[in-house]
Amino acid sequence: MITLPPLIELRNITYSCPGRTSPLLKEINFSSSKERIGLIGPNGCGKTTLFQIIMGLLTPDKGEVLLQGRIMKDEKDFRLLRRKLGFLFQNSDDQLFSPTVLEDVAFGPLNLGSSPEEAREISVRTLEGLGLKGFEERITHRLSGGEKKLVALATILSMQPDLLLLDEPSNNLDPETRERLIGILKDLDQAHIIISHDLDFLASTCSHLYTIEDQKLIRCKAKQIHSHDHIHPYGDHPHQHGT
Amino acid sequence: MIEEPFARGTTFFHRRDARVKLIPALAITLILALSSSFLVTGTGCILTGVLLTLSRPDPGLLLRRICSVNIFTLFLWFTLPLTYGGTKTLPFFFLDLSLDGIRVATLITLKTNGILFCFLALLATSTVASLGHGLEKLGMPRKLTFLLLFSYRQLFVIHQEYLRLQRAARLRGFIPANSLHTYRTYSHLFGMTLVKSWNRAERVHQAMVLRGFNGTLIPLNQPELRREDYLFLATILLISFLLAAIPFFC
Ligand SMILES: Nc1ncnc2c1ncn2[C@@H]1O[C@H](COP(=O)(O)OP(=O)(O)OP(=O)(O)O)[C@@H](O)[C@H]1O
Numbered sequence: 055m056i057t058l059p060p061l062i063e064l065r066n067i068t069y070s071c072p073g074r075t076s077p078l079l080k081e082i083n084f085s086s087s088k089e090r091i092g093l094i095g096p097n098g099c100g101k102t103t104l105f106q107i108i109m110g111l112l113t114p115d116k117g118e119v120l121l122q123g124r125i126m127k128d129e130k131d132f133r134l135l136r137r138k139l140g141f142l143f144q145n146s147d148d149q150l151f152s153p154t155v156l157e158d159v160a161f162g163p164l165n166l167g168s169s170p171e172e173a174r175e176i177s178v179r180t181l182e183g184l185g186l187k188g189f190e191e192r193i194t195h196r197l198s199g200g201e202k203k204l205v206a207l208a209t210i211l212s213m214q215p216d217l218l219l220l221d222e223p224s225n226n227l228d229p230e231t232r233e234r235l236i237g238i239l240k241d242l243d244q245a246h247i248i249i250s251h252d253l254d255f256l257a258s259t260c261s262h263l264y265t266i267e268d269q270k271l272i273r274c275k276a277k278q279i280h281s282h283d284h285i286h287p288y289g290d291h292p293h294q295h296g297t
Numbered sequence: 298m299i300e301e302p303f304a305r306g307t308t309f310f311h312r313r314d315a316r317v318k319l320i321p322a323l324a325i326t327l328i329l330a331l332s333s334s335f336l337v338t339g340t341g342c343i344l345t346g347v348l349l350t351l352s353r354p355d356p357g358l359l360l361r362r363i364c365s366v367n368i369f370t371l372f373l374w375f376t377l378p379l380t381y382g383g384t385k386t387l388p389f390f391f392l393d394l395s396l397d398g399i400r401v402a403t404l405i406t407l408k409t410n411g412i413l414f415c416f417l418a419l420l421a422t423s424t425v426a427s428l429g430h431g432l433e434k435l436g437m438p439r440k441l442t443f444l445l446l447f448s449y450r451q452l453f454v455i456h457q458e459y460l461r462l463q464r465a466a467r468l469r470g471f472i473p474a475n476s477l478h479t480y481r482t483y484s485h486l487f488g489m490t491l492v493k494s495w496n497r498a499e500r501v502h503q504a505m506v507l508r509g510f511n512g513t514l515i516p517l518n519q520p521e522l523r524r525e526d527y528l529f530l531a532t533i534l535l536i537s538f539l540l541a542a543i544p545f546f547c
């Protein structure tokens with residue numbers, strides 16, 4: 055049997071922030087094909103940075119990113135990678151730039167070569183799938199925070215990527231929408247990596263959990279991820295129940 | 298928030314393709330700008346005024362726009378009659394007003410308002426985005442339309458960042474006064490606006506690149522020109538032609 059190379063692989067990635075002496079991420083090795091992964095960790099530990107490295111927005115000091123076994127060297131390689139990976143920003147304000155929702159969702163498909171009619175159709179379908187029917191002509195910068203998040207997700211799903219990198223997707227969502235998002239993510243065929251501080255959210259959408267500790271990416275032990283139904287009166291801090 | 302209030306609407310003017318508005322707008326503007334005849338500029342002003350009325354703008358808003366532009370012409374009215382010189386003068390209380398100065402001021406006022414009406418009726422009824430795409434279809438280089446669309450978009454971003462920071466300052470009890478504290482706060486505010494807008498622009502660019510953007514904007518709406526559009530174009534071009542021909546008949 056031939057084993058396919060993993061969809062995405064990181065080899066020995068080391069990255070330091072400009073102007074800092076100690077690296078933020080050190081010798082990170084990671085690979086994923088079809089898994090549903092959660093990534094949790096304290097503020098400022100480099101989760102968003104890791105996503106940006108994967109997408110080729112930041113260049114690591116050392117190490118390489120591989121797509122299906124091929125080393126991504128320059129911008130041209132990463133252009134290919136970006137067709138297969140969709141990245142949802144932590145701040146949706148940065149992600150939406152077209153005047154209307156429909157134009158924004160159609161932007162990706164148009165760039166990938168769809169005709170305007172196809173792009174329109176894909177976008178309407180994607181919006182519908184996220185329960186955003188009727189949002190087509192809304193003005194993007196006048197949406198609420200949660201609506202922006204869902205529309206931003208639509209702009210990525212409309213490009214039909216193989217892997218989703220979602221940076222805190224459940225932020226700003228009301229409990230009902232959050233449940234809906236969980237349902238959507240469970241139903242999607244795509245694999246995903248989700249950054250979140252909401253452990254319950256990760257428990258219901260992911261099968262593995264990673265964390266960044268001491269500049270390293272660490273896979274958590276299987277039993278640490280579990281779902282439980284109770285209300286956290288003081289927000290949803292990551293917490294552990296008797297390991 | 299920078300809005301496009303005149304572009305909201307459903308009149309015949311709003312529904313026309315940007316292209317058939319851009320061409321006559323250019324023609325009328327050129328005629329009005331180059332003409333030095335009262336008859337042409339006066340008639341032009343009236344005609345564009347009629348067009349403007351047909352596009353049914355919000356009256357309050359319209360008045361504000363017209364006033365803000367005419368503040369500049371008001372300056373001309375204060376200065377030109379006093380400084381233009383010439384032999385013929387008009388006594389006005391203890392001043393001698395230059396007749397030529399008054400002539401020029403009137404001419405400029407007519408031109409300004411004619412062009413303003415024309416822009417409000419023809420261009421402001423389209424969004425900047427569709428104007429940009431219209432310009433590209435009319436043969437303007439892609440880089441220039443891109444620059445236009447994105448400068449416009451960036452204006453929003455800067456404005457938004459500024460409002461956000463200003464709100465933050467006000468919510469924390471900042472009241473502008475004539476004090477060093479105020480000036481320092483404002484200088485921080487402006488500085489931060491620039492830095493944040495820059496960062497923001499960079500992230501928006503990243504978002505675009507991530508979604509396959511490679512330098513060309515593909516519009517989602519690629520409207521076909523319809524019969525009404527051609528009719529509209531022909532009518533307004535005819536009007537501008539007649540306007541340009543006035544001096545040859547009179
Ligand atoms: N443009 C930048 N220049 C310099 N340092 C930066 C820049 N962006 C982020 N950093 C630093 O990099 C570190 C990691 O940032 P990152 O955004 O990856 O954190 P994060 O794990 O996503 O945190 P959070 O949970 O708060 O989103 C932070 O300490 C931050 O100060």
Ligand SMILES: [Mg+2]
Nearest residue numbers: 101102144221
């Ligand atoms: Mg982050």
